[in-house]
Amino acid sequence: MNQLMKRKSRGDIWFDIFNYVLLSIVMLLVLFPLYFVLIASFSDPNYIYSGEVWLFPKGFTLDGYERIFNDSSIWIGYANSILYATLGTIIGVAVTVFAAYPLARKDLVGKSAIMWFLMVTMFFSGGLIPTYLLIKDLHMLNTIWALVIPGAGGVFNVIIVRTFFQSSIPDEMWEAASIDGCSNTRFFWSIVLPLSKSILAVMVLYHVVGFWNGFFDALIYLNDESKYPLQLVLRNILVQNQVNSGMMIDVESYAAKMRVTELIKYGVIIVSSLPLLMLYPFLQKYFVKGVMIGSIKG
Numbered sequence: 001m002n003q004l005m006k007r008k009s010r011g012d013i014w015f016d017i018f019n020y021v022l023l024s025i026v027m028l029l030v031l032f033p034l035y036f037v038l039i040a041s042f043s044d045p046n047y048i049y050s051g052e053v054w055l056f057p058k059g060f061t062l063d064g065y066e067r068i069f070n071d072s073s074i075w076i077g078y079a080n081s082i083l084y085a086t087l088g089t090i091i092g093v094a095v096t097v098f099a100a101y102p103l104a105r106k107d108l109v110g111k112s113a114i115m116w117f118l119m120v121t122m123f124f125s126g127g128l129i130p131t132y133l134l135i136k137d138l139h140m141l142n143t144i145w146a147l148v149i150p151g152a153g154g155v156f157n158v159i160i161v162r163t164f165f166q167s168s169i170p171d172e173m174w175e176a177a178s179i180d181g182c183s184n185t186r187f188f189w190s191i192v193l194p195l196s197k198s199i200l201a202v203m204v205l206y207h208v209v210g211f212w213n214g215f216f217d218a219l220i221y222l223n224d225e226s227k228y229p230l231q232l233v234l235r236n237i238l239v240q241n242q243v244n245s246g247m248m249i250d251v252e253s254y255a256a257k258m259r260v261t262e263l264i265k266y267g268v269i270i271v272s273s274l275p276l277l278m279l280y281p282f283l284q285k286y287f288v289k290g291v292m293i294g295s296i297k298g
Contacts, residue, residue, distance in 0.1 A: 041065070041266035045259045064263030068271055077230035081212055082275070084229055088148035088211040093203045095153040096161055097196075101188060103158070104165035105174075118155045128220070135221055146221035147229075151210065157203060164199040165192070205280070212276060234268050 008016075040048055044059025052058055068074055102108050103115060126134070131150070140146040169192055177187050193200070215231035222228060 037266050037269050041263070041270050045262040048262060061263070063260075064267035065271075067260065067264055068267045073225070073228075074230065074233055074268065074271075076226060077228055077233035078271075080227060081230040081272075084144065084147050085208050085211040085275075087144065088151065089204055089207040091148055092152045092154070092157075092207040092211075093200065096157045096203055097193075097200070099153060100158045100161035101165055101192060104162045104169070106171060118158065122155045132220060141221055142223050142227065144227070147214070147217050148211070150217070151214070157206060161196075161199055161203065164196065168195060208279060209276060230272050234272055 036054070039055075039057045040053060041064055042057040042060055042062070043053045044061055047053045047058040103111055105111075108114075125131075135141060135146050135150070140149065173191065174187060177191065182190075213231060215229060215235050218227075218229050218232045219235075222232075
Protein backbone atom coordinates (compact mmCIF):
# COMPACT_ATOMS: atom_id res chain seq x y z
CA MET A 1 0.00 0.00 0.00
CA ASN A 2 2.83 2.37 0.91
CA GLN A 3 4.64 1.52 -2.35
CA LEU A 4 1.44 2.21 -4.25
CA MET A 5 1.11 5.56 -2.50
CA LYS A 6 4.72 6.38 -3.41
CA ARG A 7 3.96 5.79 -7.10
CA LYS A 8 1.13 8.32 -7.01
CA SER A 9 1.94 11.79 -8.17
CA ARG A 10 1.01 14.86 -6.18
CA GLY A 11 -1.81 15.50 -8.63
CA ASP A 12 -3.20 11.99 -8.06
CA ILE A 13 -3.15 12.50 -4.29
CA TRP A 14 -4.98 15.83 -4.54
CA PHE A 15 -7.46 14.25 -6.94
CA ASP A 16 -8.16 11.46 -4.40
CA ILE A 17 -8.53 13.98 -1.58
CA PHE A 18 -10.95 16.03 -3.68
CA ASN A 19 -13.01 12.92 -4.46
CA TYR A 20 -13.14 11.84 -0.82
CA VAL A 21 -14.21 15.31 0.32
CA LEU A 22 -16.81 15.63 -2.45
CA LEU A 23 -18.27 12.17 -1.85
CA SER A 24 -18.34 12.79 1.91
CA ILE A 25 -20.32 16.00 1.36
CA VAL A 26 -22.74 14.22 -0.99
CA MET A 27 -23.13 11.37 1.52
CA LEU A 28 -23.95 13.86 4.29
CA LEU A 29 -26.46 15.65 2.05
CA VAL A 30 -28.20 12.33 1.42
CA LEU A 31 -28.03 10.83 4.91
CA PHE A 32 -28.73 13.87 7.08
CA PRO A 33 -32.36 14.39 5.94
CA LEU A 34 -33.03 10.71 6.68
CA TYR A 35 -31.35 11.02 10.08
CA PHE A 36 -33.27 14.22 10.83
CA VAL A 37 -36.62 12.52 10.08
CA LEU A 38 -35.64 9.72 12.48
CA ILE A 39 -34.68 11.99 15.40
CA ALA A 40 -37.61 14.34 14.69
CA SER A 41 -40.02 11.42 15.10
CA PHE A 42 -38.80 11.07 18.71
CA SER A 43 -38.60 14.80 19.48
CA ASP A 44 -41.02 17.35 20.87
CA PRO A 45 -42.40 19.35 17.86
CA ASN A 46 -41.93 22.60 19.79
CA TYR A 47 -38.17 22.04 19.68
CA ILE A 48 -38.40 21.19 15.96
CA TYR A 49 -40.28 24.43 15.23
CA SER A 50 -37.65 26.43 17.14
CA GLY A 51 -34.80 24.78 15.20
CA GLU A 52 -33.22 23.20 18.27
CA VAL A 53 -33.36 19.66 16.86
CA TRP A 54 -30.62 19.02 14.34
CA LEU A 55 -28.21 16.43 15.78
CA PHE A 56 -29.95 14.61 18.65
CA PRO A 57 -33.61 14.14 19.72
CA LYS A 58 -34.86 16.78 22.15
CA GLY A 59 -37.88 16.40 24.38
CA PHE A 60 -37.95 12.65 23.76
CA THR A 61 -41.47 11.35 23.17
CA LEU A 62 -43.17 8.29 21.70
CA ASP A 63 -46.55 10.00 21.44
CA GLY A 64 -46.46 10.04 17.61
CA TYR A 65 -45.76 6.32 17.35
CA GLU A 66 -48.46 5.54 19.94
CA ARG A 67 -51.04 7.43 17.86
CA ILE A 68 -49.84 5.75 14.64
CA PHE A 69 -50.06 2.28 16.11
CA ASN A 70 -53.52 3.03 17.51
CA ASP A 71 -54.93 4.36 14.22
CA SER A 72 -56.74 1.83 12.06
CA SER A 73 -56.53 3.75 8.75
CA ILE A 74 -52.74 3.61 8.73
CA TRP A 75 -52.72 -0.12 9.42
CA ILE A 76 -55.31 -0.69 6.68
CA GLY A 77 -53.07 1.32 4.35
CA TYR A 78 -50.12 -0.76 5.49
CA ALA A 79 -51.94 -4.01 4.68
CA ASN A 80 -53.09 -2.65 1.31
CA SER A 81 -49.55 -1.56 0.37
CA ILE A 82 -48.15 -4.98 1.26
CA LEU A 83 -50.85 -6.63 -0.87
CA TYR A 84 -50.32 -4.29 -3.84
CA ALA A 85 -46.52 -4.54 -3.66
CA THR A 86 -46.54 -8.34 -3.38
CA LEU A 87 -49.07 -9.01 -6.13
CA GLY A 88 -47.72 -6.26 -8.39
CA THR A 89 -44.16 -7.51 -8.02
CA ILE A 90 -45.12 -11.10 -8.87
CA ILE A 91 -47.03 -9.99 -11.98
CA GLY A 92 -44.45 -7.39 -12.99
CA VAL A 93 -41.42 -9.68 -12.70
CA ALA A 94 -43.24 -12.48 -14.53
CA VAL A 95 -44.27 -10.20 -17.40
CA THR A 96 -40.78 -8.71 -17.64
CA VAL A 97 -38.96 -12.06 -17.69
CA PHE A 98 -41.40 -13.72 -20.07
CA ALA A 99 -41.08 -10.76 -22.47
CA ALA A 100 -37.31 -10.42 -22.19
CA TYR A 101 -36.26 -14.03 -22.69
CA PRO A 102 -37.75 -14.54 -26.19
CA LEU A 103 -36.32 -11.18 -27.25
CA ALA A 104 -32.87 -12.39 -26.14
CA ARG A 105 -33.05 -15.46 -28.41
CA LYS A 106 -31.62 -15.16 -31.92
CA ASP A 107 -34.21 -17.57 -33.37
CA LEU A 108 -37.21 -15.35 -32.53
CA VAL A 109 -38.91 -14.32 -35.78
CA GLY A 110 -39.72 -10.60 -35.95
CA LYS A 111 -37.60 -9.69 -32.93
CA SER A 112 -36.52 -6.35 -34.40
CA ALA A 113 -40.10 -5.32 -35.18
CA ILE A 114 -41.26 -6.23 -31.67
CA MET A 115 -38.41 -4.26 -30.10
CA TRP A 116 -39.18 -1.28 -32.34
CA PHE A 117 -42.82 -1.39 -31.26
CA LEU A 118 -41.83 -1.57 -27.59
CA MET A 119 -39.36 1.29 -27.97
CA VAL A 120 -42.08 3.53 -29.44
CA THR A 121 -44.12 3.13 -26.26
CA MET A 122 -41.19 4.49 -24.25
CA PHE A 123 -41.39 7.86 -26.01
CA PHE A 124 -45.10 8.16 -26.76
CA SER A 125 -47.92 7.35 -24.35
CA GLY A 126 -51.67 7.78 -24.47
CA GLY A 127 -51.71 10.28 -21.61
CA LEU A 128 -53.70 10.38 -18.41
CA ILE A 129 -57.24 10.79 -19.77
CA PRO A 130 -57.10 8.01 -22.42
CA THR A 131 -55.49 5.73 -19.84
CA TYR A 132 -58.24 6.53 -17.34
CA LEU A 133 -60.93 5.83 -19.95
CA LEU A 134 -59.24 2.54 -20.79
CA ILE A 135 -59.15 1.50 -17.13
CA LYS A 136 -62.80 2.50 -16.82
CA ASP A 137 -63.86 0.53 -19.92
CA LEU A 138 -62.03 -2.50 -18.54
CA HIS A 139 -64.12 -2.13 -15.35
CA MET A 140 -61.00 -1.92 -13.21
CA LEU A 141 -61.84 1.38 -11.46
CA ASN A 142 -61.72 1.13 -7.68
CA THR A 143 -60.14 -2.33 -7.87
CA ILE A 144 -56.68 -3.64 -7.07
CA TRP A 145 -56.12 -4.46 -10.76
CA ALA A 146 -56.07 -0.76 -11.67
CA LEU A 147 -52.89 -0.46 -9.59
CA VAL A 148 -51.00 -3.66 -10.45
CA ILE A 149 -51.84 -4.31 -14.13
CA PRO A 150 -50.95 -1.02 -15.92
CA GLY A 151 -47.50 -0.87 -14.35
CA ALA A 152 -46.68 -4.55 -14.75
CA GLY A 153 -44.65 -4.36 -17.95
CA GLY A 154 -41.92 -1.73 -18.17
CA VAL A 155 -39.99 -1.57 -21.46
CA PHE A 156 -36.89 -0.24 -19.70
CA ASN A 157 -36.86 -3.27 -17.39
CA VAL A 158 -37.44 -5.61 -20.34
CA ILE A 159 -34.37 -4.17 -22.08
CA ILE A 160 -32.22 -4.61 -18.95
CA VAL A 161 -33.31 -8.24 -18.48
CA ARG A 162 -32.97 -9.01 -22.18
CA THR A 163 -29.41 -7.66 -22.16
CA PHE A 164 -28.63 -9.78 -19.09
CA PHE A 165 -29.89 -12.92 -20.84
CA GLN A 166 -27.88 -12.12 -23.98
CA SER A 167 -24.72 -11.59 -21.92
CA SER A 168 -25.06 -14.44 -19.42
CA ILE A 169 -26.86 -17.23 -21.30
CA PRO A 170 -24.81 -18.10 -24.42
CA ASP A 171 -26.52 -19.71 -27.39
CA GLU A 172 -24.08 -22.63 -27.14
CA MET A 173 -25.70 -23.57 -23.83
CA TRP A 174 -29.11 -23.88 -25.50
CA GLU A 175 -27.63 -25.81 -28.42
CA ALA A 176 -25.98 -28.29 -26.04
CA ALA A 177 -29.19 -28.67 -24.04
CA SER A 178 -31.33 -29.17 -27.16
CA ILE A 179 -28.97 -31.90 -28.40
CA ASP A 180 -29.63 -33.71 -25.11
CA GLY A 181 -33.37 -33.44 -25.75
CA CYS A 182 -34.13 -30.45 -23.54
CA SER A 183 -37.25 -28.49 -24.49
CA ASN A 184 -37.51 -24.71 -24.48
CA THR A 185 -39.70 -24.76 -21.37
CA ARG A 186 -37.35 -27.07 -19.46
CA PHE A 187 -34.32 -25.01 -20.50
CA PHE A 188 -36.00 -21.81 -19.29
CA TRP A 189 -37.08 -23.15 -15.88
CA SER A 190 -34.09 -25.41 -15.15
CA ILE A 191 -31.18 -23.42 -16.56
CA VAL A 192 -32.08 -19.82 -17.40
CA LEU A 193 -33.91 -18.86 -14.20
CA PRO A 194 -31.38 -20.44 -11.76
CA LEU A 195 -28.57 -18.55 -13.54
CA SER A 196 -30.49 -15.27 -13.40
CA LYS A 197 -30.92 -14.79 -9.65
CA SER A 198 -29.10 -11.46 -9.65
CA ILE A 199 -31.26 -9.80 -12.32
CA LEU A 200 -34.41 -11.31 -10.78
CA ALA A 201 -33.42 -9.77 -7.43
CA VAL A 202 -32.93 -6.40 -9.14
CA MET A 203 -36.36 -6.63 -10.79
CA VAL A 204 -37.97 -7.59 -7.49
CA LEU A 205 -36.39 -4.57 -5.82
CA TYR A 206 -37.41 -2.23 -8.67
CA HIS A 207 -41.02 -3.38 -8.61
CA VAL A 208 -41.35 -3.51 -4.82
CA VAL A 209 -40.00 0.04 -4.46
CA GLY A 210 -42.20 1.27 -7.31
CA PHE A 211 -45.43 -0.25 -5.99
CA TRP A 212 -44.64 0.61 -2.36
CA ASN A 213 -43.94 4.27 -3.06
CA GLY A 214 -46.64 4.74 -5.70
CA PHE A 215 -49.68 6.77 -4.76
CA PHE A 216 -50.70 8.60 -7.98
CA ASP A 217 -52.50 5.64 -9.55
CA ALA A 218 -54.38 5.05 -6.29
CA LEU A 219 -55.30 8.74 -6.19
CA ILE A 220 -56.73 8.55 -9.73
CA TYR A 221 -58.37 5.12 -9.78
CA LEU A 222 -59.50 4.46 -6.19
CA ASN A 223 -62.56 5.98 -4.52
CA ASP A 224 -62.92 3.70 -1.53
CA GLU A 225 -60.69 4.89 1.34
CA SER A 226 -60.54 1.36 2.71
CA LYS A 227 -58.47 0.45 -0.39
CA TYR A 228 -56.01 3.32 -0.09
CA PRO A 229 -52.33 2.27 0.09
CA LEU A 230 -50.17 3.57 2.90
CA GLN A 231 -48.55 6.21 0.71
CA LEU A 232 -51.92 7.78 -0.07
CA VAL A 233 -52.79 7.86 3.64
CA LEU A 234 -49.39 9.42 4.26
CA ARG A 235 -49.96 11.87 1.44
CA ASN A 236 -53.24 13.01 3.00
CA ILE A 237 -51.42 13.68 6.25
CA LEU A 238 -48.47 15.46 4.66
CA VAL A 239 -50.14 17.48 1.88
CA GLN A 240 -53.62 18.08 3.19
CA ASN A 241 -52.48 18.26 6.81
CA GLN A 242 -55.29 15.98 7.86
CA VAL A 243 -55.32 13.77 10.91
CA ASN A 244 -57.88 11.11 11.62
CA SER A 245 -60.38 12.21 14.23
CA GLY A 246 -59.57 9.09 16.22
CA MET A 247 -56.10 10.46 16.80
CA MET A 248 -57.43 13.83 17.95
CA ILE A 249 -59.75 12.62 20.63
CA ASP A 250 -57.90 14.45 23.43
CA VAL A 251 -56.68 17.47 21.40
CA GLU A 252 -58.71 20.64 21.12
CA SER A 253 -56.58 23.61 20.10
CA TYR A 254 -55.18 24.15 16.62
CA ALA A 255 -51.65 24.43 17.99
CA ALA A 256 -52.02 21.09 19.68
CA LYS A 257 -53.38 19.65 16.41
CA MET A 258 -50.36 20.91 14.52
CA ARG A 259 -48.08 19.44 17.16
CA VAL A 260 -49.70 16.04 16.84
CA THR A 261 -49.67 16.26 13.04
CA GLU A 262 -45.96 16.98 13.09
CA LEU A 263 -45.33 14.02 15.36
CA ILE A 264 -47.39 11.69 13.18
CA LYS A 265 -45.83 12.99 9.96
CA TYR A 266 -42.28 12.04 10.90
CA GLY A 267 -43.38 8.80 12.54
CA VAL A 268 -45.31 7.64 9.49
CA ILE A 269 -42.33 8.30 7.23
CA ILE A 270 -40.24 5.98 9.41
CA VAL A 271 -42.96 3.33 9.63
CA SER A 272 -43.60 3.41 5.87
CA SER A 273 -39.89 3.09 5.07
CA LEU A 274 -39.20 0.11 7.34
CA PRO A 275 -40.19 -2.69 4.89
CA LEU A 276 -37.86 -1.40 2.17
CA LEU A 277 -35.03 -0.87 4.67
CA MET A 278 -35.50 -4.47 5.84
CA LEU A 279 -35.70 -5.87 2.29
CA TYR A 280 -32.71 -4.09 0.76
CA PRO A 281 -29.89 -5.89 2.71
CA PHE A 282 -31.13 -9.26 1.42
CA LEU A 283 -31.07 -8.09 -2.22
CA GLN A 284 -28.04 -5.82 -2.05
CA LYS A 285 -25.50 -8.56 -2.86
CA TYR A 286 -27.29 -9.24 -6.17
CA PHE A 287 -28.06 -5.62 -6.97
CA VAL A 288 -24.72 -4.35 -8.32
CA LYS A 289 -23.99 -7.50 -10.34
CA GLY A 290 -27.46 -7.65 -11.88
CA VAL A 291 -27.66 -3.99 -12.82
CA MET A 292 -24.11 -3.79 -14.19
CA ILE A 293 -24.42 -6.87 -16.39
CA GLY A 294 -27.93 -5.99 -17.52
CA SER A 295 -27.24 -2.36 -18.37
CA ILE A 296 -23.66 -2.23 -19.71
CA LYS A 297 -22.87 -5.36 -21.62
CA GLY A 298 -24.39 -6.02 -25.01
